[in-house]
Amino acid sequence: MCGIVGYIGDKNCVPILIEGLKRLEYRGYDSAGLGLLYNGNASAIKSKGKVSLLEDKIEGLNIKSSLGIGHTRWATHGEPSEINAHPHGNDSGSMFIIHNGIIENYAVIKKRLQKLGYVFKSDTDSEVLVHLIDDFHKKGNSLFHSTRLALSQVDGTYGIAVISKTEPDKIIVAKNGSPLVIGIGDDENFIASDVNALIAHTSKIVYLEDGEIAEVYKDSFMAKTITDEDILKEIVQVEMDLDEISKSGYQHFMIKEIMEQTESVTNSMRGRLLVEEGLAKLGGLKGFEDQIAKSNRIIIVACGTSWHAGLVAEYMFEQFAEIPVEVEYASEFRYRNPVILPNDTMIFISQSGETADTLAALKEAKRRGALCLGVCNAVGSSIARESHTGVYIHAGPEIGVASTKAFTSQLVVLALITMLIARKRHMSLADGKSIISEMATLPAKIERILKLNDHIEKIAEDFVNAKNFLYLGRGYNFPVALEGALKLKEISYIHAEGYPAAEMKHGPIALIDENMPAVFISPKDSVYEKVISNIEEVKARKGRIIAVASENDDKIDSLVDYTIKIPDTIRMLMPILTVIPLQLLAYHIAVKKGLNVDQPRNLAKSVTVE
Ligand code: F6R
Numbered sequence: 001m002c003g004i005v006g007y008i009g010d011k012n013c014v015p016i017l018i019e020g021l022k023r024l025e026y027r028g029y030d031s032a033g034l035g036l037l038y039n040g041n042a043s044a045i046k047s048k049g050k051v052s053l054l055e056d057k058i059e060g061l062n063i064k065s066s067l068g069i070g071h072t073r074w075a076t077h078g079e080p081s082e083i084n085a086h087p088h089g090n091d092s093g094s095m096f097i098i099h100n101g102i103i104e105n106y107a108v109i110k111k112r113l114q115k116l117g118y119v120f121k122s123d124t125d126s127e128v129l130v131h132l133i134d135d136f137h138k139k140g141n142s143l144f145h146s147t148r149l150a151l152s153q154v155d156g157t158y159g160i161a162v163i164s165k166t167e168p169d170k171i172i173v174a175k176n177g178s179p180l181v182i183g184i185g186d187d188e189n190f191i192a193s194d195v196n197a198l199i200a201h202t203s204k205i206v207y208l209e210d211g212e213i214a215e216v217y218k219d220s221f222m223a224k225t226i227t228d229e230d231i232l233k234e235i236v237q238v239e240m241d242l243d244e245i246s247k248s249g250y251q252h253f254m255i256k257e258i259m260e261q262t263e264s265v266t267n268s269m270r271g272r273l274l275v276e277e278g279l280a281k282l283g284g285l286k287g288f289e290d291q292i293a294k295s296n297r298i299i300i301v302a303c304g305t306s307w308h309a310g311l312v313a314e315y316m317f318e319q320f321a322e323i324p325v326e327v328e329y330a331s332e333f334r335y336r337n338p339v340i341l342p343n344d345t346m347i348f349i350s351q352s353g354e355t356a357d358t359l360a361a362l363k364e365a366k367r368r369g370a371l372c373l374g375v376c377n378a379v380g381s382s383i384a385r386e387s388h389t390g391v392y393i394h395a396g397p398e399i400g401v402a403s404t405k406a407f408t409s410q411l412v413v414l415a416l417i418t419m420l421i422a423r424k425r426h427m428s429l430a431d432g433k434s435i436i437s438e439m440a441t442l443p444a445k446i447e448r449i450l451k452l453n454d455h456i457e458k459i460a461e462d463f464v465n466a467k468n469f470l471y472l473g474r475g476y477n478f479p480v481a482l483e484g485a486l487k488l489k490e491i492s493y494i495h496a497e498g499y500p501a502a503e504m505k506h507g508p509i510a511l512i513d514e515n516m517p518a519v520f521i522s523p524k525d526s527v528y529e530k531v532i533s534n535i536e537e538v539k540a541r542k543g544r545i546i547a548v549a550s551e552n553d554d555k556i557d558s559l560v561d562y563t564i565k566i567p568d569t570i571r572m573l574m575p576i577l578t579v580i581p582l583q584l585l586a587y588h589i590a591v592k593k594g595l596n597v598d599q600p601r602n603l604a605k606s607v608t609v610e
Contacts, residue, residue: 002100005197006069008218009188017070020197021051030080032072035087035096038065042165046085069161071098078123088127090134095164099126101157101178143167174213182206254400264395268409278432280416288389293424295345300327302349305403309410311479320422330357340368351406353381445567460588469496473521480575484582491597492590501534512541524550
């Protein structure tokens with residue numbers, strides 16, 4: 001969740017680190033800090049709050065340094081404060097570390113170190129690392145081996161960077177469960193938790209794997225395992241455009257990413273629609289197609305918005321591939337005793353590819369012998385690399401904390417996987433052709449929905465003071481109701497619940513009065529008439545209703561207070577369209593409330609801790 005960046009070379013690293021931290025701020029934003037070596041000294045400059053506050057502080061100090069590390073924090077142990085901000089230093093102030101992850105056995109190690117006389121200044125679990133490394137260093141071990149030995153005593157997860165004035169020509173980095181990459185430059189090298197932070201400087205990346213540690217010099221690096229075995233690391237060329245990770249004139253990343261969906265959905269489908277054959281072409285699954293198509297069961301594992309995409313996929317797979325599906329929260333799956341049967345295929349959906357619970361569930365599923373398929377956005381991410389096979393969604397970097405374009409691209413890819421399986425099982429060529437042709441029309445339809453932005457902004461004005469919201473949909477649009485409610489609560493802090501529309505009368509209907517807005521996702525599909533009955537039930541109790549409805553639906557206007565009319569498509573693809581007005585509605589309500597939609601309170605992109 002926290003962001004890590006570092007530089008070693010001949011340039012002044014301060015602006016490079018600050019710029020890198022700003023690019024990483026979406027990962028955590030309660031405090032930030034830099035650790036620098038300069039003029040034979042080591043020091044840390046930290047600040048509570050945003051990176052811009054750290055930048056203000058550092059500007060006044062006029063420090064120039066050619067080796068430094070930076071961190072932006074999302075608190076796990078210890079409140080957000082300057083003391084708890086990283087870097088953490090050893091007692092003499094000669095060594096600093098930054099850490100992303102959780103040290104589970106920190107209390108035991110801390111007690112032991114305190115007995116040896118080490119003084120702890122913060123409430124964090126991370127601080128044990130610097131004292132432990134220092135302890136090994138004082139005993140004559142190099143900085144590299146001190147870090148390695150310290151990490152071998154630690155239970156938990158880490159992406160860590162260490163610097164010390166005793167060895168001022170290197171940064172030590174290590175990874176276990178939290179991402180860490182090295183960026184290779186010309187006579188300069190970088191380290192980061194996320195390629196986004198480096199892409200302005202280099203596209204040559206080395207991905208560390210779990211249990212690996214590296215010593216990074218300005219012109220070279222050396223890697224080993226934590227158990228001291230030599231390893232050779234490959235340098236990978238990463239394709240990413242700087243424009244993709246900037247706001248490009250939009251007020252927020254979130255609205256940029258919502259507006260990008262015509263393009264991101266196109267990219268998710270590019271080269272993958274075989275209209276004449278009524279087929280999907282997914283190169284990433286090559287060699288596994290038959291095994292997947294013969295599965296007796298599909299288990300989908302994910303968190304949050306990605307879990308909602310999994311729920312939509314359940315409807316898709318069951319309707320067209322006729323395979324039983326279970327959709328699991330990763331955090332629950334990993335701590336149960338899940339029954340994995342021969343011929344089960346498991347699908348792990350993750351935008352970041354780094355979500356700790358999903359990654360742990362994937363490792364457990366692999367251990368139990370399931371075929372594991374990853375559906376990820378971040379190329380080269382841990383879940384993508386750990387999976388046996390997989391498909392990238394190619395939505396492009398998603399920076400806004402609330403997931404938007406990744407969701408629609410996940411749905412596109414899950415629809416393509418459905419087609420691949422269904423055509424190998426029961427689906428006819430004619431049906432395949434008609435679905436694949438319909439998929440090709442999605443970008444144009446999305447474009448039309450995005451033109452409703454001003455209309456939706458106007459509707460949002462009337463709901464800025466709402467305290468609660470209900471989102472209701474049926475069938476394929478039930479998960480969309482969940483997703484609409486999640487979008488609203490995470491960025492506007494308005495309590496919202498998603499429900500299958502017909503479940504309303506089993507409880508939530510008691511909440512309906514003139515103060516309870518209800519959003520119905522009610523396109524003209526096979527459950528339309530039933531949803532209309534649910535709308536009548538809310539209307540009879542004076543609830544204010546917003547309906548996301550079909551363009552050709554004239555009946556609904558007289559039943560509801562606000563309509564958002566969108567183009568139709570087949571049921572299976574409808575969530576790709578119906579979710580977009582809900583993203584826009586949540587965005588505009590939150591902006592009108594004056595909230596920071598890109599960095600909502602308490603949240604962080606990429607949840608790399610449990
Ligand atoms: C909601 C949101 C989160 C993520 C969840 C999983 O807008 O972004 O609910 O969907 O943390 O993240 P990934 O997909 O990266 O595994």
